[in-house]
Amino acid sequence: MGLAPVSDDVLADGLKRIAAEIDEAFDALLPVPLDARAKLVEAMRYAVIGGGKRVRPLLLASTAEMYGVDREAAIRAGAAIESIHAYSLIHDDLPCMDDDALRHGKPTVHKAFDEATAVLAGDALHAFAFEVLADPAISSDPFVRIELVRALGHASGFQGMAGGQMMDLVAEGEEFDLQTITRLQQLKTGALLGAAVEMGAILGHVPAEGRTHLRGYARDIGLAFQIVDDLLDHEGDEEAAGKALRKDAAAGKETFVSLLGAERARDQARMLVHQAIEHLSQHGREADLLRSIARYIVERDH
Amino acid sequence: MGLAPVSDDVLADGLKRIAAEIDEAFDALLPVPLDARAKLVEAMRYAVIGGGKRVRPLLLASTAEMYGVDREAAIRAGAAIESIHAYSLIHDDLPCMDDDALRHGKPTVHKAFDEATAVLAGDALHAFAFEVLADPAISSDPFVRIELVRALGHASGFQGMAGGQMMDLVAEGEEFDLQTITRLQQLKTGALLGAAVEMGAILGHVPAEGRTHLRGYARDIGLAFQIVDDLLDHEGDEEAAGKALRKDAAAGKETFVSLLGAERARDQARMLVHQAIEHLSQHGREADLLRSIARYIVERDH
Numbered sequence: 001m002g003l004a005p006v007s008d009d010v011l012a013d014g015l016k017r018i019a020a021e022i023d024e025a026f027d028a029l030l031p032v033p034l035d036a037r038a039k040l041v042e043a044m045r046y047a048v049i050g051g052g053k054r055v056r057p058l059l060l061a062s063t064a065e066m067y068g069v070d071r072e073a074a075i076r077a078g079a080a081i082e083s084i085h086a087y088s089l090i091h092d093d094l095p096c097m098d099d100d101a102l103r104h105g106k107p108t109v110h111k112a113f114d115e116a117t118a119v120l121a122g123d124a125l126h127a128f129a130f131e132v133l134a135d136p137a138i139s140s141d142p143f144v145r146i147e148l149v150r151a152l153g154h155a156s157g158f159q160g161m162a163g164g165q166m167m168d169l170v171a172e173g174e175e176f177d178l179q180t181i182t183r184l185q186q187l188k189t190g191a192l193l194g195a196a197v198e199m200g201a202i203l204g205h206v207p208a209e210g211r212t213h214l215r216g217y218a219r220d221i222g223l224a225f226q227i228v229d230d231l232l233d234h235e236g237d238e239e240a241a242g243k244a245l246r247k248d249a250a251a252g253k254e255t256f257v258s259l260l261g262a263e264r265a266r267d268q269a270r271m272l273v274h275q276a277i278e279h280l281s282q283h284g285r286e287a288d289l290l291r292s293i294a295r296y297i298v299e300r301d302h
Numbered sequence: 303m304g305l306a307p308v309s310d311d312v313l314a315d316g317l318k319r320i321a322a323e324i325d326e327a328f329d330a331l332l333p334v335p336l337d338a339r340a341k342l343v344e345a346m347r348y349a350v351i352g353g354g355k356r357v358r359p360l361l362l363a364s365t366a367e368m369y370g371v372d373r374e375a376a377i378r379a380g381a382a383i384e385s386i387h388a389y390s391l392i393h394d395d396l397p398c399m400d401d402d403a404l405r406h407g408k409p410t411v412h413k414a415f416d417e418a419t420a421v422l423a424g425d426a427l428h429a430f431a432f433e434v435l436a437d438p439a440i441s442s443d444p445f446v447r448i449e450l451v452r453a454l455g456h457a458s459g460f461q462g463m464a465g466g467q468m469m470d471l472v473a474e475g476e477e478f479d480l481q482t483i484t485r486l487q488q489l490k491t492g493a494l495l496g497a498a499v500e501m502g503a504i505l506g507h508v509p510a511e512g513r514t515h516l517r518g519y520a521r522d523i524g525l526a527f528q529i530v531d532d533l534l535d536h537e538g539d540e541e542a543a544g545k546a547l548r549k550d551a552a553a554g555k556e557t558f559v560s561l562l563g564a565e566r567a568r569d570q571a572r573m574l575v576h577q578a579i580e581h582l583s584q585h586g587r588e589a590d591l592l593r594s595i596a597r598y599i600v601e602r603d604h
Contacts, residue, residue, distance in 0.1 A: 033465070035485070036476075040460055040468035091425060096396075096417035115398035116471055119421070120464055123393060123428065127459030130432045134452035143444040149451050150436035157429035158342055162422055163335070166342035169418055174338075183337070 011292040018058045018078065021071075023049050025079040029132065043113045043121035044128070048079075048086045051104030053300075055225075055293070056081045059196035060203075062289040063214065067204025076138045077148060077199050083129040084156045085192060090122040092165070098247070105242030139203065147202045155195035164188025168253075176254045182223065185256075189229075190222030197290075213279045217290065220276035225297050227269040230255040231262060232301070240301055269298045313594035320360045320380065323373075325351050327381040331434065345415045345423035346430070349388045350381075353406030355602075357527075357595070358383045361498035362505075364591040365516065369506025378440045379450060379501050385431040386458050387494060392424040394467070400549070407544030441505065449504045457497035466490025470555075478556045484525065487558075491531075492524030499592075515581045519592065522578035527599050529571040532557040533564060534603070542603055571600045 026048045032041045057078025064074035093100040093108040094115065101111050110118035132138065133148045154160055164187030171184065197218040201211045230248070234257045238245050248255050256265045276294045280287040328350045334343045359380025366376035395402040395410040396417065403413050412420035434440065435450045456462055466489030473486065499520040503513045532550070536559045540547050550557050558567045578596045582589040 030460075036469040036472040036482070037460060037465040037489075039472065040465060044460065088425075091421050094398075094421060097421060117468070119393050119396060119399060120468055120471070123390075123424075124460040124464040126425065126428050127455050127462075127464060130451055131455035131459055134448050134455055142448045146436050146444045146448045146451070149432055149448070153429050153433035153436055157433055158332075158339060158346065158426040160429075162426040162429060163339040163342060166419070166422055166426075167338040169422070170338040170341065180338070187339075 008292075010289060011296050014058060014062065014289055014292070015054065018054050018061055018075075021061075021075045022054050022057050022079055022082055025075050026082075029079065030128075039113070039117060040120055040124055043109055043117050044125055046112060047090055047109050047121060047125065048083060051106070052082070052086070054078075054082065056085055056192060056196040059193065059218075059290070059293060060200045062293065063197050063200025064203045065200075065289070066283065066286045067201065067206060069200070069203040073138050073203055074200065076132055076135075077203060078196075080129040080132040080148075081152060081192065081196055081199065083125045083132070084152060084161075087122040087125040087129075088156070088161060088165070090118050090125070094118060097169075100244055102243050144202060144205070148199050151195050151198045151202060155191040155198075160187055160191035160195075161189075164191065171253045172251050174254075178256075178259050181254055181256065181259060185223065185226040186219070189226045190219060193222040193225060194218035213282060217276045217279040217294070220272045220279065221294050221297055224269040224272035224276065224294070227256045227265050227272070228298055228300065230257045231265055231269070233257075234262060236301070266298075273298050310594070312591060313598050316360060316364065316591055316594070317356065320356050320363055320377075323377045324356050324359050324381055324384060327377050328384075331381065332430075341415070341419060342422055342426055345411055345419050346427050348414060349392055349411050349423060349427065350385060353408070354384070354388070356380075356384065358387055358494060358498040361495065361520075361592070361595060362502045364595065365499045365502025366505045367502075367591070368585065368588045369503065369508060371502070371505040375440050375505055376502065378434055378437075379505060380498075382431040382434040382450075383454060383494065383498055383501065385427045385434070386454060386463075389424040389427040389431075390458070390463060390467070392420050392427070396420060399471075402546055404545050446504060446507070450501050453497050453500045453504060457493040457500075462489055462493035462497075463491075466493065473555045474553050476556075480558075480561050483556055483558065483561060487525065487528040488521070491528045492521060495524040495527060496520035515584060519578045519581040519596070522574045522581065523596050523599055526571040526574035526578065526596070529558045529567050529574070530600055530602065532559045533567055533571070535559075536564060538603070568600075575600050 026045065030041055030045050032038050060078045060081060061074040089103060090109045092098050093103055094110055100108055102108065109121055129152060130149055133152065134145055139145050156162065164184055167184040168188055176184065194215060197214050198211060201214055232241065233245050233248055233255070236245055260268065273294045277291050280290055328347065332343055332347050334340050362380045362383060363376040391405060392411045394400050395405055396412055402410050404410065411423055431454060432451055435454065436447055441447050458464065466486055469486040470490055478486065496517060499516050500513060503516055534543065535547050535550055538547055562570065575596045579593050582592055
């Protein structure tokens with residue numbers, strides 16, 4: 001790469017900054033109404049404010065920054081993609097899905113409120129994401145806004161995240177091979193991480209043909225992210241994770257760790273991160289944060 | 303109005319035509335993938351093909367036709383709004399919500415498949431709606447597309463349908479007055495019916511200030527629609543409805559019928575339909591289908 005390694009401080013600062021900005025954006029965009037809808041918005045706020053690593057908004061804003069995008073616009077788009085991520089977690093945690101009681105170290109939405117409110121809060125956050133992207137405040141250019149909607153809609157629908165979640169449901173008791181697990185994870189987690197980078201580039205007016213290397217970067221870190229998730233699920237600490245672990249093994253689901261073994265899985269994740277950074281070789285220091293994020297993905301402990 | 307009454311045949315033909323076109327659009331837009339996502343897309347297709355009155359697509363396409371919009375574009379937008387309607391029914395029917403076993407005369411999605419698949423199929427239809435609207439096939443003008451997304455996102459989110467559903471959940475055991483019930487229904491049902499008309503006008507490049515009379519029309523038929531729904535729930539036939547009835551009374555929820563009595567509720571619905579048709583006075587025969595829809599809303603038996 002020929003560039004000096006980025007200090008961890010850059011990433012730590014980036015994560016801290018984006019967390020505060022995203023919280024602020026949600027607080028401003030989701031005022032609690034003074035009527036019977038209050039409970040719904042309170043559940044939405046409970047799910048999106050003050051929790052999560054904000055990896056998707058960070059990826060989006062870091063990519064946007066490379067292309068000189070206005071920070072306010074990047075944060076709004078970051079809030080939109082984080083809304084989609086949050087709605088998918090709320091629905092994933094429901095008793096009929098993964099039946100989880102803990103998320104980000106606090107009770108899941110259906111535990112803190114009730115199941116019906118959790119279903120609705122997820123649905124409302126889903127619509128909210130597209131409302132935010134369609135608002136002229138994000139860009140005066142309607143083409144930029146509709147491209148953001150397209151990227152996020154495609155990444156979260158049946159051809160992306162929701163499709164991956166379905167494959168994951170079916171995975172229980174099935175003997176999926178490495179290729180199928182890779183495909184499943186590319187859809188379930190990778191599609192939205194890829195959309196984060198894509199959306200940053202769309203805000204930066206980068207034409208589709210100029211985003212190929214960014215797609216390569218996103219695909220590699222997406223897969224590395226999931227392999228590390230499997231490793232953390234296998235050997236991580238429940239308290240640091242803020243959620244229940246070792247559920248895949250209990251459910252008899254194949255993972256990268258069950259298929260490759262922990263050591264080869266870790267090697268694979270490192271290789272992917274190296275490859276992801278290689279995709280950024282045409283960029284100088286302006287891509288340092290994306291490089292740091294790639295490294296953070298394999299080094300994180302939760 | 304000074305115009306001869308429209309024959310019922312016009313409406314019957316309109317309903318039949320749109321039903322076939324919407325089924326065709328879903329069939330083409332939702333091919334079943336040859337992998338583990340198949341079950342998800344099968345559940346989506348089960349929910350959207352061959353059922354429902356298609357009132358929202360009909361409203362959208364009838365408005366679009368007044369302004370000379372390409373039929374293919376109107377059908378695509380109609381499929382998008384019907385997807386939102388369908389996802390809300392799937393989630394509404396879940397055991398933790400209304401716990402319904404029957405919809406459009408066949409088992410609800412969670413009965414025909416399972417609860418987890420129903421949650422995901424609803425989510426996937428939700429994203430699908432925005433994907434369809436963002437696709438250039440609907441309009442080469444990105445401003446038209448983003449305005450469609452805005453209208454649908456706003457109508458279905460916490461400030462629209464989802465907000466109304468929350469009020470409806472809270473309504474159980476609360477003594478809501480007529481004003482609150484009206485507000486609840488304007489959000490729960492009216493917002494999406496209004497969006498149907500609005501989206502037809504957006505496709506027709508009608509500027510926001512030229513849509514005031516259409517908004518008035520939509521508001522009035524939306525409220526009339528819900529009053530008639532309450533009347534049908536009160537005295538209708540379960541077989542014709544294809545779903546369970548008299549659930550509001552059982553749950554102790556206030557409705558237009560419980561608050562006004564059946565006779566005054568019926569008068570109110572007729573008055574609203576009359577008023578809705580008055581809003582169309584600036585239009586000639588090209589608005590006949592919208593007039594027929596308004597009349598159909600009070601005259602339907604399911």
